[in-house]
Amino acid sequence: MSAPQVVVHRDKELMAKAAAARLITKIVDAQTARGSASVVLTGGRNGNGLLAALAEAPARDAVDWSRLDLWWGDERFAPDGDPERNHTQAREVLLDSVPLDPARVHPMPPSDGPYGNDADAAAEAYATALAAAAGPEDHGPVPSFDVLLLGVGPDTHVASLFPELPAVYETERTVVGVHGAPKPPPTRTSLTLPAIRAAREVWLLAAGEDKANAAAIALSGAGEVQAPAAGARGRSRTLWLLDEAAASQLPRDLYPPASA
Numbered sequence: 001m002s003a004p005q006v007v008v009h010r011d012k013e014l015m016a017k018a019a020a021a022r023l024i025t026k027i028v029d030a031q032t033a034r035g036s037a038s039v040v041l042t043g044g045r046n047g048n049g050l051l052a053a054l055a056e057a058p059a060r061d062a063v064d065w066s067r068l069d070l071w072w073g074d075e076r077f078a079p080d081g082d083p084e085r086n087h088t089q090a091r092e093v094l095l096d097s098v099p100l101d102p103a104r105v106h107p108m109p110p111s112d113g114p115y116g117n118d119a120d121a122a123a124e125a126y127a128t129a130l131a132a133a134a135g136p137e138d139h140g141p142v143p144s145f146d147v148l149l150l151g152v153g154p155d156t157h158v159a160s161l162f163p164e165l166p167a168v169y170e171t172e173r174t175v176v177g178v179h180g181a182p183k184p185p186p187t188r189t190s191l192t193l194p195a196i197r198a199a200r201e202v203w204l205l206a207a208g209e210d211k212a213n214a215a216a217i218a219l220s221g222a223g224e225v226q227a228p229a230a231g232a233r234g235r236s237r238t239l240w241l242l243d244e245a246a247a248s249q250l251p252r253d254l255y256p257p258a259s260a
C-alpha cells in the first residue's frame, strides 16, 4: 500500500479542473498500456465537481469513452433515476454526454431493481459483478481499478464507510449494505476498505474549511476505524487532492508549498 501524497490547489474550482486533467491523462495512459481503463466514481459535491470539470475539459475527446469501465464506490439506496442517487447525478453532469459503452457502466443496484428493498442483497450482487470482472492478474475478487475516486466527509468518512459503523470493520466482503448512515439517506451500499485497496490509485478529494479537521486527522496517523479515510490507500498511489481551505490544518511537513 502506498503512502499518501498531498496536492493542494488554490480553491475548489481549480482543484476540480486539475483533477479532471489528471484523470484524463491517467485514463489515456491506461488505455494505451492495457487497452481499456477502469475508474470508480464517488458521490458528493467534489466528485461531481470533478466530473463537471471533465465534461468541460477540451482534452476530454482524447479519452476513448467506449473503452472505459465505470464502477461506483458507494450508492444511496434509492429508486433508479432518483435525483439523490450518485448514478443519477453522475449521468447528469457527465455520463449522458459522452459515448460510453452501456455494458461497461456498472451502477450499484437501485432500491426498485431486482433485489427490491434489500440493500444487503444489492451489495452482494455488486460484489458478484466485481468478482466476475476480476481477472487472474488481479489480486482478489475485485478488478485492479486504475483510479478510485473518493470524497471525504467532515467526519472522515469515505464512500459509505462511516467511523465506527460495522462496514468499516469488514475484512472479507468487498461490498456491503450500510444501515443507519449519519449522512442521509441512511441506507446505502458501499465498497469496503479491502475493495478500495485493490485499486492501483486512490484519489481523495476534499475542499472547504469544514474538511480541514478531517484531512488533518486522517493524514496524521489515525486508525481506519475512527477515520476511514486513513485506510483508503491505493496499491501504487494514494493522492489527496485538496484546496487550501481543506489543507489549512495539515502539518506543514505533509506537503510542499501550495501548487496554486
Ligand SMILES: O=C(O)[C@H](O)[C@@H](O)[C@H](O)[C@H](O)COP(=O)(O)O
Binding pocket: 042, 043, 044, 045, 046, 047, 074, 075, 076, 086, 150, 151, 152, 153, 157, 158, 159, 160, 183
Ligand atoms: O454518497 C455520498 O454521499 C458519498 O459518496 C460520500 O462519501 C461523499 O463523497 C462525501 O460525503 C463527500 O461529499 P462532498 O464532496 O459533497 O463533501
